[in-house]
Every structure is written in C-alpha cells, then in structure tokens.
Amino acid sequence: MKRVQFSFTTKLTFDDDVHSHTFALRVIPPETTVQHIISCSLNISPFTDTLQTMDAFGNNVTSGYLSAAHRFLDFSVHGSADIDLSKVRTDYMPCYLYQSAYTKPDADLRAFYEAHRTEGSPAVRAAHFSDVLSETVTYSKDVTTTKTTAAEAFALKKGVCQDFAHILLSLLRMDKIACRYIAGLAFCDGETHAWVEYWDGKCWNGIDPANNCSITEEYLVLSQGRDFSDCAIDRGVMLGSYTRQLQLVRSVLQEVCV
Secondary structure (H helix, E strand, C coil): CEEEEEEEEEEEEEEEEEEEEEEEECCCCCCCCCEEEEEEEEEEECCCCEEEEECCCCCEEEEEEECCCEEEEEEEEEEEEEECCCCCCCCCCHHHHCCCCCCCCCHHHHHHHHHHCCCCCHHHHHHHHHHHHHHHCEECCCCCCCCCCHHHHHHHCEECHHHHHHHHHHHHHHCCCCEEEEEEEECCCCCCEEEEEEECCCCEEEEECCCCEECCCCEEEEEEECCHHHHCCEEEEEEECCCCEEEEEEEEEEEECC
C-alpha cells in the first residue's frame, strides 16, 4: 500500500468572450477497492454552482454552467489517497469486450494482430501485445490529437499515451479479452496519463503500453471507460465568437511517508 498526494490543474483560455458555457469534469478520483480517497478538494474559476453525479462507468462527474461572458475556465483538484494493489477490482461490464469508435481496427491493424497473436493466459497475451506495440510504435508528441483513432495512430507508427492505449485496447478486443481505457495520474508524467486495464477472468489488471510496464501503486485512476470519449477530463459546450482554445495542464503525484 502507498499513500500518495495528488494535484491536477487545468487552465482553459479562449481568445474571445464565451458565454452560456456548460461543462462536465471528470477530475475527482473514484473510491474503489484499490484506491481509497482520504481527501479531495475541487476549485473552479470563475466560481459557479456545480452538480456532482456518477456516470454509467463509475466516474465522478462535476457539471456546471457559466452564463456570463468569460475568457477562461480554471479548475484544480488536490488531495491524498491510499493505493493498494494487493486488493482487486471486480466491476466487470460486458461492453468492454467490444470495439468502440476509437478502437475499431482497419485492415492494417487486423493484419498486425494476426501476425502477432499468441497463446496463453490473458496476462501473457496482454504483456505480449504491449511488447510488440512498444517495438512498433514510437512515443511522439504533437503528431496526433485527442480525436486520433487507434487505426490512424497505428498508420503513423507514432503517438502519445492515449494512442498506445487505444491500439492496445483494439488488439486485446480482437483477442476476445475485455479491456478498458483508464485516464489518471502517474509518477512518470507531468500531465494526465492513459493506460489499460484488462480482465483476466476474475479481476482487472493494469498495464501501461506507453511505458510497456505493469501498473504499480504509483498510478491514480481519475476515470475509466471504453475509450477516451468516456474518460475525457473536461467537456464543454459554449457560445461566442472565439476561434481558439488554449489548454495548460499540470499534475503532480507523489508518495507520502506514513
């Protein structure tokens, strides 16, 4: 078990006034059998009343509305948690067996799967696909976007953690292994991170394809779902004449001695 402190800050800046801004945030980590949230505070600016709900995937959702004109939305979450991987998560959902909009393979990705499929337990096969993926795709920023699919990233042979996760999800689902996309914080990153959990028949196990390693107690889950679309940290709809939105993200996850 590890006790960690977490901090996550996002600053959204618009180049002109926006108004009638409806937003939904997935930044409050969920309480699970693996991670116990000791404390958590969320600050939003401009200030507005919010509604706390939980979506179908067990994610905490903070919804709000800003009617007046504004040019920024800042939000930050701070807290601490105990993470214990000696415990397991068993919240299985059948939808994780099926390809989604981001993970649907094309002919090239299917051919790659056929060339590298292997036998063994789900753990053996997941590790194998992570290995071959790390040998094939290069981690590279500013090549893909949040809209890039697994097939598109695989064609480029480049991408970031989101792309590695989507490609691995596609491969595992072709291999009949239920798996889900995880968005969260990790010691290895200064922003949000993405990884994969696969179902071994009894419980969920985490694997980080961008770093080609198993998940440790140095990872904190913020949200989970079929792919990025279910786990986006922030979503918003607004009115205005702005043409550009800038986003600055900073995160910290560090161990606390207890």
